[in-house]
Amino acid sequence: MARSLGWSLRQVQVALQQAGTTPSELIREERLRLVRDRLRSPAYRHMSITELAYATGFSSASALSTAFKRRFGITPREARNGEGGDVET
Structure with a gap:
């Protein structure tokens, strides 16, 4: 991350x-935002929530679901089905 920004590791840590x-x-x-965006996208409709979990670095669909609900207040399935209104950004 630091190298990509052209910063020192210490600068990243302080920021x-x-x-x-x-x-x-x-x-x-960032992983949760990526999942949220993919759940909304028709291009990823063919992928199961489990596949999305693994593709975005979560260890399981359960781990994704727990983190997603904690962050956005709804489950990934509810987000995919358009329940819960607009998921906060």
Whole structure:
């Protein structure tokens, strides 16, 4: 990450600390956003939620479901079916 930004590792650590997050939390957030976007996209309708979980780095559909519900307040299945209104960004 640091190399991609052209920053030192310490600069990245300070920026994340100031933002109140960690590298792990940032990665998890990006994975959840990717899943959310794919659940909304017709191009990924052919993929099961389990396949989406594995493709985005989750260890299981259950791990994805737990993290997704904690973050967005609805399950991946509900998001795919358009339930729960517009999932927060």
